[in-house]
Amino acid sequence: MRYTKFRFKNFKGIDDLEISLTGDVTTLVGLNESGKTTILEAIFCFSYGSENMDAINPGLESLRDPEQWIPISQRANFNEPILISATVSLDKADKASLKAHMKREHSLTLTDVPDEITIKEQYKFSNSRSDGASRVWDLTIQGLKGQQRNTRKYGAGSDEWQGAVAHLKQALPRIWYFPNFLFELPERFVLTGLDSLDDEERDRSTFYRAIFEQVLGEQANDANLATHVVDRLDSKERADKRSLEAVLLGMSRSITNTIFDGWNRIFGRAPIAQEVQIQADLENSAAYLELQIKGPDGYYDLSERSLGFRWFFMFLLMTSFSGTRTGKEEQRPLFLLDEPASNLHSSAQAELLKSFETLTERCSLVYTTHSHHLINLRWLDSAYVVKNEALGSLAFDEYFNAQVGAKTSISAAPYRRFVNDNPTQTSYFQPVLDLLDYRPSNLEPIPHAVLVEGKSDFYLLRYAHEVLGVGDRCPAIVPGTGAGTLAPAIGLYIGWAKPFILLLDGDKAGREQLERYQSLFEPALAGRHALLPELCGDETAIEAESLLSEVDRRMIVEHVFPDESTRPSAKKAVSQGVMELYASNDKVELEPSTVERLERLFDSLQQMLDEQSKQAPNSDPS
Known part of the structure; x- marks a missing residue:
């Protein structure tokens, strides 16, 4: 299952916008303040799909507050609905899974399963205060039971329809939003005894436990921290201790290979750090995991490494191990990256772009940029140019003279359509021109x-x-x-x-x-x-x-x-x-x-x- 389209109405500076995810990678190009980040936020606010990432980025909690979505120009008295709509496509495996579920749980043989499903979330407001929400699934369920010969449709009030929605809801790809990768990996996180922790530490430990469950899952699909780490920590048997050492060694190698192989691809050289080491222990009867970075002169916490190393470490850790396993089911998550690696030098950005091709083997990706080092010509067919009417149709040297107080109105047009409709507004797609290293005159004919x-x-x-x-x-x-x-x-x-x-x-x-x-x-x-x-x-x-x-x-x-x-x-x-x-x-x-x-x-x-x-x-x- 994958997301193929999103639509938003009245979300912050967006009046009415639709964006199609036609490829594995969708690039959002535009000026600063054009609204690229707003589009990522709107996608992330699709509640059925968004991954709870408050534990590592507390600022995301307020982002999901519907009252924060009210357009600035209407905050005084807003009474319109805000719409967030997502369309997902179902492949053969998704359809087979739904059919098997309905047969097993409801004795219903589905006679037709749609190729796409649209889910609409509408948030109501009265006098700028949230006034409830409704969620509508554009889904028709029909099939046969027992000896029935005629197909029957099951409406939204039926147990069958509700069962199908519940199954599909669990199968929706998770949406991971990364405004940046400069959040901290804790020196240790607790595996048991979470009830004794404060809310913040408990949420953070729970989040990272899920990441390391997937690290462990790289070694064996049925491996889990409870059985293969916690139980062995409690055991007095020598065989269990040796098995635990093997598990921790395997996890350490998995992260080491992922992080440092990725670093070598991106920078063409090995980092000063040489190895990731994961240890497990008990403290006050609570099990915990601890991660350290081994360098030539000792062990370090991640927080002691350089800003660039921390950025790439967390980027590779999160994108390599996040969101792919939910029990026995495989998902293809959607990653949202806002101006990735914008603070790093051009060669690192160019190599990061290459790494996206590997990343898309296991996920879909939407990212924003105004750097030509992060533009891939092969992905222009699925790229969008984002424009804010408040900035006007300006040349680049007029950018800082944009109208103050102009109404924000964010739009996004497919790259090819925007270039054909607005050939003189090169400031909006300047990164692509920079990539081409080409400066044609606005009057230069470019025939078919x-x-x-x-x-x-x-x-x-x-x-x-x-x-x-x-x-x-x-x-x-x-x-x-x-x-x-x-x-x-x-x-x-x-x-x-x-x-x-x-x-x-x-x-x-x-x-x-x-x-x-x-x-x-x-x-x-x-x-x-x-x-x-x-x-x-x-x-x-x-x-x-x-x-x-x-x-x-x-x-x-x-x-x-x-x-x-x-x-x-x-x-x-x-x-x-x-x-x-x-x-x-x-x-x-x-x-x-x-x-x-x-x-x-x-x-x-x-x-x-x-x-x-x-x-x-x-x-x-x-």
Whole structure:
């Protein structure tokens, strides 16, 4: 089960906003004060999903107070409802689990399980005071019992419907919100005797116990702290003591490998600290765990290490072991990261971005940033540009002159739509431009284009269309200097959200480079690439010259180079001949088979560009 969409109304500075989580990673880009953090807070305030993290970040407790969500401009007398809505998708395993639960608990054979469920939480207010909340599940339950032949629907008041909701509620992915990772890991946390602790220490111990349950679970799915640590601490048997030592050693190694392997990936070097050591002991009959960092000259508490080390330690600990196990069920949690690593240097940010790819193997991720070091072009299709109307449509140098007292109104538009609708408001997506290291003029035309391998492709296609009149329309052709040279151009077109097609030859080099570009730019490249034989409908036409029939190739060479003694080599003669025909506007008659291939190619290219244009409403085809 995973979240696919959120919608918010009247939440702080949000009037009405919908955000779709179409990929594993959703990036929120925008200026300071644009509202990126507000969107993360709104997601976290979906009560069914949010993980209670007050123990490590007490400030989050007040965030869940509905009266804190009232828009500032309406605090004097607010009487409107606030809406937080989440849509989740169910995969085959989710559906099978629900069917099994309903059969086991309610003797009901479900005949239909929806692909998506929307849950709406509405909070009422009267005179700026909270006045209750309602929660509505858009869920239809229908099935058969016993010898029934006709399917029956079960409404919200039935035990069956309530049972289905209770099961789904437990299966909802947890939402973890990390405004930062600078909270402290306690020197020790208690495993037993929690009732004797004050509320704050009890909550903190409970929270970290859950984290270390999952650390232990990395060694064996059925392992738990109560049986494999606490009971063995109480035991006098030597075998139990040795087993306990093995468990603690395994947990220490698990965290050591996770933290320091991650550190090495991010920084390219080993940290001064060398090892994490976990110990367990009893004090006043209460069991506790203690974590220390081993360095070259002794043991340290985490609080004694540098700010950067503490940030990464907690980031890797939380994201590697949080939220994945609930009993025997596997979950895919949603992590919300607000300006991660904003206080660290650029190379660390760039390597952190790479680590996100590994992180998404086990979770979904929404993060905010205004650093180009934390932008991945491959994720632009699922990125949003966040804008606050109070800041206006300003250039970057006008940012600090924004209107004081203007009404906050936060919006979020898919990156490609925002760039097409607001091409001059580059300050809002400046991090992407910084990543591209490109500063085009606001007046510079960026047509829909076909990126081709080289000048041979360019001149043949331009000659066929412009001089011979083949094809109703021909997009702009942008040549590279070889199949492997098009990455910068691909990056620019992705960054500017302009429709384009990567057209490569069907030979070995073209196919290999296509795989490379896919590894660099997918999913942003999906639907924007093709091999020449696929579009012209002739599997033998693997390169531009082979679009021409053998007769046409010979005819062009003889027409341009009548003197055989001055004629270039065969392949070069064809490409050079086409170039000279184009430059001189000299028409020759091509065979019908050649014209058919070219027309089919032009039609296919235009269809692909038209399909992309449907997703870019203000993009004018050239």
